[in-house]
Amino acid sequence: MFKIGEFSKLTQVSVRMLRYYEKAGLLKPAEIDHFTGYRYYTASQIPFLNKIVYLRDSGFTVAEIASALDNWREDILLTKLEEKKQEIRANIEAEKKKLAKLQMAEDGLLGQKEPLHYQIGIKSIPSYSVLSLRRIIPDYYAEGDLWMELAAFARKNNVEVSSETFSIYHDLEYKESDVDVELCALVKTSGKNTGPFTYRITEAVPLMAYTMVYGEFSNIAGAFASFADWLQKNDQYQMYGSSRQIVHRGPWNEDNPEQYLVEIQIPVSELV
Template sequence: MFKIGEFSKLTQVSVRMLRYYDENGLLKPATVDADTGYRMYAVDQIPRLNKIIYLRDSGFSVAEIFEALEYSDTQKTLAQLDQKLNVIKQNIEDEKEKLNKIKIAKQQLSDGKQTMHYNTSIKSVPGYQVISLRRILPDYYHEGELWKELSTYLKQYQIHTNEETFSIYHDTDYREQDVDVELCVQVDKEYDDIFPCVYRYVEPVEFMACTMVYGEFSNIANAYQTFASWLEKNDQYTMAGSSRQIVHRGPWNEENPDAYLTEIQIPLIRNK
């Protein structure tokens, strides 16, 4: 048996942390001397301590560590580790996006530009027969995963498409979370619904404002701001309906993000 200081030195874990684990029920001393009150630890407690440390370093909370130790369910612990892994990966992607935005902001400030300018035109868009997949996503960055899911269904049921695709954003406002997104793939005939996908007809739009966005997806926000200025000058039109987005060139067919080409479509009505 070892006193807490000795156990600390042998396991390379501070006395403070050993006391913290004791207080939270993660690692109780093997015994406590009745006369001196000294905490005494045993060698066979080291594997439990090591598990506490790697779970802590993996981002587990005290409650999650306690549960993993209490039930000794290896499969559940592995599932929790996978979940933590996905969270960390998403955090890394979020941080990369922040770095990219900083780079763009620095470039614009260095060039003396506060905004980029985009041309807005109006065209008539016909109606389309589509197979669609609509879902509430955690945020816009998850749209790529939904496209992969839709592609899997199309291949599984051998649905012939003409490879014309677009996204519809059904929220009336911009959402940072829980965004209502519908992915549409044009087809040339009617199909039975394949849950969760559905066949439907997307109505034509007489007046559709269109803006082409060149470069990285982060440029899209500036395109919407430019459209706001255009709409203010062309007050004979009012926004109506759900906006759309068509990625003509993206990660799947273009290696250079500077060469991406995205079309933003916003339905309008002409004021009387």
């Protein structure tokens, strides 16, 4: 048998980690001298330790490692590894979004961008015949994938859709997750509803406050701040219902983000 220091050298795992694995119940010494407290390990424990190290380096927590060791079958392990890959991918995307927001904050603090001013107008929106796809999505960034899904359905089923499209956000407040969004593409004729893809007539909106947002999508936040100022000054109007968004120029038809053009629409009612 080997003392803990010797076992550490032979396995290339620090004594600190060996003690941690023991405390966590993952790998106990083969024997502990009751008089000296010395811990001893055997060569037969090395393959088991290698499994622990492999799972640890794959991003598994102690609890997940313990569960995997208790069910060390190839099919179960492959499932757990795939789940861990999906978790890591999601974490990477979340960190990318945080990085983008940090860059936006840094740009604002350094004064690299002049404040944008948005002109708020009022117009009437008629009802439209549309092909609709409504779903709860993880966040607003996931809307692009939903548009690709709608486009793929239209191609597969030979649905002639107009280039005129818009999104309806059914949540009455800002949502950080689980966003209720409906994509609408104008159609001349209705077809058969299939799963989440439905044909319907959208509601007309007599009074729709709107503004145009030029440039990167990050400018949209400033547009909503302008809406707040406008509503504060024009208190004869009150916002209600579901807001809409039309991306006139975006990633699919414009390479330069500074040339993007988005229309934000908020329905309002006039107080009597």
